Amino acid sequence: MLRTDVLLAILVMAVVTFLCRVGGYAILRVVRPPPFLDAMLRNIPGPLFAAYVALALSRLGPASWLAALAVVATQWKTGNLGLSIIVGVAAVALLRPFIGG
Incomplete structure (x- = not known):
């Protein structure tokens, strides 16, 4: 039996995860991080x-x-x-x- 509340929770979590990842990429395309942060993210x-x-x-x-x-x-x-x-x-x-x- 398909529970719509569980399906809805999974879909919402997937969308939030996607938005978090896309948001990070969008911010780093516009704003250049300082050298220390850039080195930390790379390593x-x-x-x-x-x-x-x-x-x-x-x-x-x-x-x-x-x-x-x-x-x-x-x-x-x-x-x-x-x-x-x-x-x-x-x-x-x-x-x-x-x-x-």
Whole structure:
């Protein structure tokens, strides 16, 4: 059964999200941010990703930590993101039965 109140809430949230994103782009097309803000906006994805990874790793065990090290080493040596992901998944799959986490 389709609930119109739930559908309406989802549609309103989608429109608000879209307007927030479009508003940011519209403002940055007209107003030039100061150099500090410009540098922050360009570089925030890396630290944000690192924070998510650090939080996830803090809740996992040694197998995940070693797999993360394998991913970093593979990415550093090869620069191949796909290979790094494969190495990380394989490392977790191989290490978990022996050392847990």
